[in-house]
Amino acid sequence: xxxxxxxxxxxxxxxxxxxxxxxxxVRQGEEDFGVDGAAALAAWLKASERHxxxxxxxxxxxxxxxxxxxxxxxxxxxxVPAPDALWSPARRGALxxxxxxxxxxxxxxxxxxxxxxxxxxxxxxxxxxxxEQRTIDLADGTVVRLNTDTALSVHLxxxxxxxxxxxxxxxxxxxxxxxxxxxxxxxxGSVRAVGTAFATRLKDREVLEVTVAEGRVEVTFQSDQPDLxxxxxxxxxxxxxxxxxxxxxxxxxxxxxxxxxxDRKLSWRDGVVIFAGESLRTxxxxxxxxxxxxxxxxxxxxxxxxxxxxxxxxxxxxxxESLELVFGINVERVGDGRIVLSPGV
Amino acid sequence: MSEIYRVFMxxxxxxxxxxxxxxxxxxxxxxxxxxxFVKAYAAELKNVVEHPKPFLFQVARNTAxxxxxxxQGSPIDGTVDxxxxxxxxxxxxxxxxxxxxxxxKLRAFTMAVVRLPPKCRKxxxxxxxxxxxxxxxANRMGISxxxxxxxxxxxxxxxxxxxxxxxxxxxxxxRTMDGETMHQxxxxxxxxxx
Numbered sequence: 001x002x003x004x005x006x007x008x009x010x011x012x013x014x015x016x017x018x019x020x021x022x023x024x025x026v027r028q029g030e031e032d033f034g035v036d037g038a039a040a041l042a043a044w045l046k047a048s049e050r051h052x053x054x055x056x057x058x059x060x061x062x063x064x065x066x067x068x069x070x071x072x073x074x075x076x077x078x079x080v081p082a083p084d085a086l087w088s089p090a091r092r093g094a095l096x097x098x099x100x101x102x103x104x105x106x107x108x109x110x111x112x113x114x115x116x117x118x119x120x121x122x123x124x125x126x127x128x129x130x131x132e133q134r135t136i137d138l139a140d141g142t143v144v145r146l147n148t149d150t151a152l153s154v155h156l157x158x159x160x161x162x163x164x165x166x167x168x169x170x171x172x173x174x175x176x177x178x179x180x181x182x183x184x185x186x187x188x189g190s191v192r193a194v195g196t197a198f199a200t201r202l203k204d205r206e207v208l209e210v211t212v213a214e215g216r217v218e219v220t221f222q223s224d225q226p227d228l229x230x231x232x233x234x235x236x237x238x239x240x241x242x243x244x245x246x247x248x249x250x251x252x253x254x255x256x257x258x259x260x261x262x263d264r265k266l267s268w269r270d271g272v273v274i275f276a277g278e279s280l281r282t283x284x285x286x287x288x289x290x291x292x293x294x295x296x297x298x299x300x301x302x303x304x305x306x307x308x309x310x311x312x313x314x315x316x317x318x319x320x321e322s323l324e325l326v327f328g329i330n331v332e333r334v335g336d337g338r339i340v341l342s343p344g345v
Numbered sequence: 346m347s348e349i350y351r352v353f354m355x356x357x358x359x360x361x362x363x364x365x366x367x368x369x370x371x372x373x374x375x376x377x378x379x380x381x382f383v384k385a386y387a388a389e390l391k392n393v394v395e396h397p398k399p400f401l402f403q404v405a406r407n408t409a410x411x412x413x414x415x416x417q418g419s420p421i422d423g424t425v426d427x428x429x430x431x432x433x434x435x436x437x438x439x440x441x442x443x444x445x446x447x448x449x450k451l452r453a454f455t456m457a458v459v460r461l462p463p464k465c466r467k468x469x470x471x472x473x474x475x476x477x478x479x480x481x482x483a484n485r486m487g488i489s490x491x492x493x494x495x496x497x498x499x500x501x502x503x504x505x506x507x508x509x510x511x512x513x514x515x516x517x518x519x520r521t522m523d524g525e526t527m528h529q530x531x532x533x534x535x536x537x538x539x
Contacts, residue, residue: 061504075391
């Protein structure tokens with residue numbers, strides 16, 4: 001096949017991907033997008049690096065387009081003179097008075113017909129691809145940091161602030177507002193806070209891990225899944241800063257954690273995953289969250305090898321390099337995105 | 346097509362000369378021109394411009410004068426000038442950079458939006474400027490909800506392509522949402538319109 005043919009094929013392909021990405025992005029905030037939409041989007045993102053790239057770039061543009069709202073205010077501040085009044089100060093005064101009167105009339109009419117401006121949709125979904133991290137500022141002042149491969153939906157109402165963690169991990173710095181409790185719910189349980197900072201991670205869809213950095217939160221089993229909601233409820237667990245909780249329907253483990261441990265658990269917020277003697281198995285499981293590569297350990301004896309150091313999100317190659325150089329592990333690339341770790345010679 | 350845009354493209358050299366006459370040396374006439382266009386176009390979106398040509402020239406002149414006054418650092422004089430108070434093209438201390446960047450961003454997006462096909466543009470503005478739902482857009486335009494979504498999605502792709510072509514890096518834009526600083530390098534290309 002000639003080079004020319006390849007070029008012809010590639011261009012429309014890029015446009016098609018961008019249009020698909022745009023179709024996801026513009027629908028994402030819609031009410032009917034929901035869990036199904038988020039799952040379908042996640043699958044689409046997972047399918048290809050090019051999908052993720054287009055999605056990321058177009059999302060930036062979409063969010064930046066918010067600036068167009070300013071056009072509305074600008075229009076109000078631009079004075080529109082009649083052409084013959086352009087250079088005549090006397091007529092200009094009269095015209096301004098007329099304009100003011102007109103403005104009043106328009107104001108009254110608008111008030112009667114349209115009692116309020118359309119508000120931006122209060123519900124929104126946020127998704128990150130594998131290896132992507134993202135920070136969002138919610139309208140109430142809460143800051144949310146999404147880790148890799150995460151999906152959550154946010155609903156801010158007058159009396160409550162609700163977040164559903166569909167998958168993955170997120171850190172919340174909750175803006176203090178006692179009148180609007182802040183709840184993060186998931187399949188495995190939910191966390192209630194008024195103003196504090198904590199991380200939630202949904203593990204294997206069944207276990208919710210909560211790490212509290214500041215203040216205190218209340219963890220309850222209140223699944224957002226109808227099939228589980230009817231299950232017997234266990235008592236809420238109150239958790240203070242400096243603790244981690246593993247929570248599911250039949251398991252509530254609150255464990256105190258040292259400051260260093262909390263820092264380590266939350267280090268992903270800075271794009272770094274720190275290990276302090278965890279087994280290679282744990283390291284591989286954790287790093288796998290950030291990459292599409294499928295990493296396997298060929299030899300059982302390697303699994304428990306303690307690993308220390310840090311992994312910078314996105315720099316999977318550097319990790320393999322240190323596994324080889326520092327830990328003497330043999331890193332083998334097997335065809336399509338598969339990595340096999342075996343004992344070095 | 347937007348009348349203001351048509352006039353803008355047709356009389357750009359004359360507008361540029363007008364703006365240059367009023368500007369301090371060293372100030373980029375292109376920035377001021379675009380700023381004037383944004384104001385005039387914003388007014389047109391509200392259907393209040395009956396005579397686009399004199400209006401656009403007037404706005405361009407006011408914008409240039411406001412810019413000059415600001416760059417000389419003189420206090421705003423006795424006359425109430427909305428252009429000068431509300432619409433900085435140059436900013437000074439404090440959160441100035443942010444305002445400047447936001448204004449650049451708005452200019453870039455306005456130039457992108459105005460080039461969209463009519464229905465696409467209308468749907469995109471109803472969504473992104475007025476914040477209407479797709480259902481409301483569909484009602485307003487007499488089209489189906491899915492058609493409204495398609496127009497908006499296509500608008501996004503085209504705006505994106507235009508911005509990239511102009512030398513903007515949309516990645517840099519998005520970061521302001523993340524509370525990080527936008528890079529100063531995110532500037533439009535200086536080339537004239539075809």
